[in-house]
């Protein structure tokens with residue numbers, strides 16, 4: 001699908017202590033990135049449940065980006081150990097059911113990595129635009 | 144069968160257990176039954192239910208045990224039932240000290256039908272060990288599909304769902320008091336068919352917990368191949384975290400603790 005007018009909706013779940021601050025840094029550094037991302041601030045990436053991700057897809061998200069502290073830097077020490085377990089599992093389950101696992105991405109971005117933040121959002125948005133509207137969304141609309 | 148009855152009779156007679164959760168023929172239907180010392184003669188009719196008449200005995204035991212937490216109960220277990228008990232111990236739903244196993248080995252046709260990797264209990268009071276089935280052909284078939292094809296197939300199944308919650312209600316591992324499938328913040332309510340993610344949410348809850356008894360699938364009036372979905376979930380948990388479902392040796396469930404170190408890497412974009 002190469003619908004040039006397609007403006008994807010991307011939900012970002014960002015950890016308050018790292019990726020959210022990284023987004024701030026990207027902002028004050030005036031780095032450009034596409035405006036398709038809607039950010040939800042969480043206190044730790046480990047608080048993001050697979051429910052939230054699936055709910056986002058059901059409600060019409062074309063992509064879900066999760067941002068957490070690097071392994072070893074989580075402010076709750078090991079919260080992000082659960083994040084990676086959950087998301088790796090969920091990606092594989094989405095693959096098995098044909099639900100486009102590439103629409104879910106997890107990236108560790110620290111508060112100092114403003115450029116990495118902007119680049120991740122840029123690349124992810126581009127990828128989602130290439131993928132087109134999500135299958136789950138189209139199914140939900142058709143139902 | 145005699146060996147099984149003998150064991151049950153002895154347990155009840157000697158007061159080693161307060162009751163036995165097993166099966167009995169009632170009006171020629173094999174049904175779950177609670178055997179006690181007071182009605183010892185019923186033990187003569189205790190049976191191993193045939194393959195097509197299986198019930199979530201683990202679930203019944205949880206109900207009895209929560210009413211009488213001090214008592215010890217015996218229960219008939221197939222391989223799957225025992226895996227279920229082991230998981231339930233880990234999740235704090237049953238006390239292993241309060242359970243006595245009356246074990247059954249499934250016949251080959253049952254194991255083949257279930258694609259069961261462990262079709263016998265650790266104690267065998269009836270039946271003989273047969274060949275386990277290591278790999279599920281049903282899972283392999285879906286694995287081999289292209290993504291789009293797989294989605295079409297699953298979507299077709301998911302849209303048949305009439306949201307009866309039969310899969311959850313029969314499941315011996317579903318013990319939560321509140322269920323995300325009915326939570327208005329997590330799922331649209333009052334819709335049939337339900338949200339497309341309905342079965343995925345359940346699959347997530349079953350991953351690493353499903354003991355592959357297959358009762359959900361047998362119970363499903365819409366014939367959704369739920370078992371295939373949960374089998375895959377378990378395969379993934381095994382591949383990713385090395386966790387063996389229902390085994391007491393493999394430690395706590397990976398969803399229950401954070402871990403000491405994380406060796407998993409994020410997937411490239």
Ligand code: FES
Pocket residue numbers: 015016017018043044045046068069073074075076077079080
């Ligand atoms: S505090 Fe940032 S991932 Fe846990």
